[in-house]
Amino acid sequence: MSFSYAQWVAQNRTARYRLSRKSGWLAYCDSGPRVDLPILSRAETALLAEDDLEDYNLARRTWVSNLPIVRTQQVHHAFTVLDQVTASTLRDGDRVRATAVLDGPSGLGKTTVAMSYCRQFHRSTIRALGSHTATGDQRLPVAAVQLGHKTTPKGLLVKLASFYTENVATSINSDRLAEVVLDLVTSCETEMIAIDELHFIDPRTKDGKGLSNHLKWLANELSCAFILTGIGLAKKQFFTEGLPGDEANATAQTSRRSTAIPMVPFTIVTPAGQRGWKDLLNQLEPHLKLAEAEPGVLTDHADLLFARTQGHIGSLTTLLERACGIAYRADIETLTEEVLTRVVLDNAAELSRRAG
Ligand SMILES: Nc1ncnc2c1ncn2[C@@H]1O[C@H](COP(=O)(O)OP(=O)(O)O)[C@@H](O)[C@H]1O
Numbered sequence: 001m002s003f004s005y006a007q008w009v010a011q012n013r014t015a016r017y018r019l020s021r022k023s024g025w026l027a028y029c030d031s032g033p034r035v036d037l038p039i040l041s042r043a044e045t046a047l048l049a050e051d052d053l054e055d056y057n058l059a060r061r062t063w064v065s066n067l068p069i070v071r072t073q074q075v076h077h078a079f080t081v082l083d084q085v086t087a088s089t090l091r092d093g094d095r096v097r098a099t100a101v102l103d104g105p106s107g108l109g110k111t112t113v114a115m116s117y118c119r120q121f122h123r124s125t126i127r128a129l130g131s132h133t134a135t136g137d138q139r140l141p142v143a144a145v146q147l148g149h150k151t152t153p154k155g156l157l158v159k160l161a162s163f164y165t166e167n168v169a170t171s172i173n174s175d176r177l178a179e180v181v182l183d184l185v186t187s188c189e190t191e192m193i194a195i196d197e198l199h200f201i202d203p204r205t206k207d208g209k210g211l212s213n214h215l216k217w218l219a220n221e222l223s224c225a226f227i228l229t230g231i232g233l234a235k236k237q238f239f240t241e242g243l244p245g246d247e248a249n250a251t252a253q254t255s256r257r258s259t260a261i262p263m264v265p266f267t268i269v270t271p272a273g274q275r276g277w278k279d280l281l282n283q284l285e286p287h288l289k290l291a292e293a294e295p296g297v298l299t300d301h302a303d304l305l306f307a308r309t310q311g312h313i314g315s316l317t318t319l320l321e322r323a324c325g326i327a328y329r330a331d332i333e334t335l336t337e338e339v340l341t342r343v344v345l346d347n348a349a350e351l352s353r354r355a356g
Pocket residue numbers: 067068069070071072075105106107108109110111112113313314315317318
């Protein structure tokens with residue numbers, strides 16, 4: 001056997017980068033796609049020694065746990081809007097840049113869109129302008145942070161500073177820390193800041209309002225475009241800064257400055273929706289790494305896959321990962337209705353399926 005699965009596993013193992021740290025972010029931006037993995041026939045698998053079979057299955061499991069990002073229509077639309085928002089990074093530093101907000105339920109690909117867009121932006125900026133600025137600092141076109149459950153305004157500054165450096169002086173006061181962040185953003189020529197898990201801010205509460213005001217202040221101060229991501233933000237009156245009603249919509253600065261990108265599940269009630277769902281399944285099909293999966297193995301089960309996942313792309317990729325795991329281990333080598341039904345899914349998908 002010329003192809004070594006053990007070697008593949010060693011070279012393509014799961015990447016454990018933390019995107020909220022410069023080192024992890026750069027590793028993510030530099031990583032290329034995995035080398036394709038050849039599939040063995042059932043007869044070839046039967047000849048493998050036990051260790052080789054284990055390596056083969058580990059390689060396949062790693063592959064199917066990292067399905068490629070599919071350019072769905074929604075991803076395409078989100079990227080188009082993000083391109084328009086990003087155009088504001090060309091504004092001179094005295095002008096406020098724009099903000100894009102990816103909003104929708106969990107598991108619909110908001111983080112995936114934001115991170116892959118930012119990665120592309122990072123790479124093209126470095127390609128055009130070089131890895132270092134004219135003053136010799138490392139160029140970091142993007143900084144990424146994730147809010148936590150109780151992130152305070154100062155906590156947000158600490159998180160931002162921690163993206164750039166390990167030694168953040170957390171004991172200094174917020175004003176001083178804001179200066180540190182401003183210096184880091186300026187010296188590394190950061191043009192875009194991605195903030196994930198924004199639903200931890202509830203602008204209807206006092207603390208949430210404080211953090212949301214702080215975010216506005218940052219957007220003014222750090223001439224960067226922002227890509228914000230969160231669950232149910234419109235419902236939490238994020239855009240109207242905690243105020244209900246149309247009037248608030250007209251007056252709130254956040255509403256004026258940010259462009260919402262709503263993310264929704266797939267639907268199969270319209271012919272166009274059905275086509276979109278089948279397109280997605282067709283694009284994922286070559287990645288199942290099963291010896292006896294016939295062409296159309298996923299689209300043949302389009303309705304069952306929809307019923308199990310309610311069109312949530314995150315539930316779908318989990319379902320495929322688990323179903324393939326069963327098919328590898330049990331030597332089934334294809335996805336049958338029985339295998340797809342046997343997989344236990346996330347709580348939300350399971351509850352919705354039973355209710356539906
Ligand atoms: N465009 C896509 N193509 C393939 N898989 C995707 C895509 N978008 C999301 N996924 C899958 O769904 C999972 C959940 O996506 P994520 O971006 O974390 O959702 P959200 O941030 O909306 O909760 C991802 O881990 C990935 O496996």
